[in-house]
Amino acid sequence: MATIQKRGNSFSIRVSCGYDTQGKQVIQSKTWTPDAGMTERQIQKELERQKVLFEEECKKGFQSKAVKFETLGEEWFEEYAKTNLRHTTYSYLHHQRQRIYRSLGHLRMDKITTRQIQAFINSLSKEGANEINGKPLSPKSVRHNLNLISDIFGYAVKMGVVTDNPCKNVTVPKNQPKEKEIYTPEEANRILTLLNDEPLKYRAFFNLAIYSGFRRGELLGLEWKDVDFENNIISVRRTSCYTPDRGVYTDTTKTRLSQRTLKFPQEVMDVLKQLRKDQDKEALKWGDKWAETDRLFIKENGEPQHPNTTYEWLKRFCKKNEIPFHGLHSFRHLFCSLLVNQGVDIVTVSGALGHSNVTTTSNIYCHILENSRAKVSEAITNALNFSSSKGA
Helix, strand or coil: CEEEEEECCEEEEEEEEEECCCCCEEEEEEEECCCCCCCHHHHHHHHHHHHHHHHHHHHHCHHHHHCEHHHHHHHHHHHHHHHHCCHHHHHHHHHHHHHHHHHHHCCEHHHCCHHHHHHHHHHCCCCCCCCCCCCCCCHHHHHHHHHHHHHHHHHHHHCCCCCCCHHHHCCCCCCCCCCCCCCCHHHHHHHHHHHHHCCHHHHHHHHHHHHHCCCHHHHHCCEHHHEECCCCEEECCCEEEEECCCEEEEECCCCHHHCCEEECCHHHHHHHHHHHHHHHHHHHHHHHHCCCCCECCECCCCCECCCHHHHHHHHHHHHHCCCCCCCCCHHHHHHHHHHHHCCCCHHHHHHHHCCCCHHHHHHHCHHHHHHHHHHHHHHHHHHHHHHHHHHC
16 A cells, blocks of 8 residues: 655655565655646646556566565575475575675665676685685586576566666686596496495495496485396486485485486396395394385485485595595496497487486586597597508
8 A cells, every 4th residue: 555745846655565584664665746837636636646556566566676685585585496496406595695695685686787796706716705615616606606696686577676687797707627536447446346345335335326327316315116126227216315404305306307227237236135135134123113214225223324424434435445535426427437438329328327418418528528539530540441451
């Protein structure tokens, strides 16, 4: 409901637009001044029309140009992100937003310029940007920050708060791409050999990681009903995730094409058979205190394993055996590298990795693919030389 106050020769039209995230009432106002020579009746009639028009603008959101970035950011999280994003993505962005709010949160949406956003993005690539280790943020993290700002502005455009997204002309500073750290086939074979003397669940986990290229969440989300011992195949149907607010929980796969089935060598399946037997024995020991989750990788009482458990174990394992520690995802890179080097086509590699399209695979593993393509000329030369020698 609009209220009108006369101020000299003009009128102030005020409309309540609800409350911000701090519970403070948001009031929007507009000043209207009658044209010279208007009669009292004309003034009252036009004033009523101006009031109705302004109320309609407020309903549509056009009045909200004075809203601050943090206020609209919280609205975006509540109205869009919470219902449309995966919870892990939502949780990550929700944590990242505070860094952005400190720089842009107090500014009005309609006053934020491309230059201000560019200056903020540039600062993320400088020393000290990472509050944990004092280093610059990675290019990927910088892009995530820019994408979040852009998403909020995109929402603001739809809501009529602003007419344009200033992020469209912002660029992420170019960094020299870091070559992916990948275990060599020799290191992978050594790891597989050393795993024979380690606890069975880690032996099973890393055998699967090396032979499948499954993501960590996909491995931890595997259940025994996904394992076909008769045909030696395993299917990915879900992921196991963790956020501080929800703990360990089950979610859908990253994309629809992430749901896939791969065939495994008999030695890997034999390790899983032994793991299943050991779990059955443990279940009997625990009795009614056993948590029946059907998961392959569990805590001692049957509950789903925390995602950091294997990461920390691998770090200790590598240190003990003087093996470079490249993290869990490096086994996925190794899987891709081995397939490419064996001449498997990119479409098949992409499907095995569970990527949504071949372009994703090409972009992520461009260095591996470039090395493979470099061998094309050599292969053609060898083939022609072989053909020539036969003709001689």
